Amino acid sequence: MPQGTTLNLSIPVKLKKQAQVQATIHNFSSTSDYLQTLIREDIKRTKDLKQFELFIRQGLRSGKSERLSAKDLDNWMTDVIDKAK
DSSP states (O other): OOOOOOOOOOOOHHHHHHHHHHHHHTTOSSHHHHHHHHHHHHHHHHHHHHHHHHHHHHHHHHOOOOOOOHHHHHHHHHHHHHHHO
């Protein structure tokens, strides 16, 4: 397991209390674990968004266009998500 380090963070008291409550509600062992999870999720969300934007740009540049039904689009999105896992 990677060795941890410390990050000092100055936040308002109200925000600290809210983070502690959220950590408890979501069964985290500590507020620190909760914040680490939020940071990891944000990093993943940012990466996923960049990948999605890349797909959109590639599609726009392809010049190819095809009308899809809602069901076809849903199936296509499921395939893309499955391949990304």
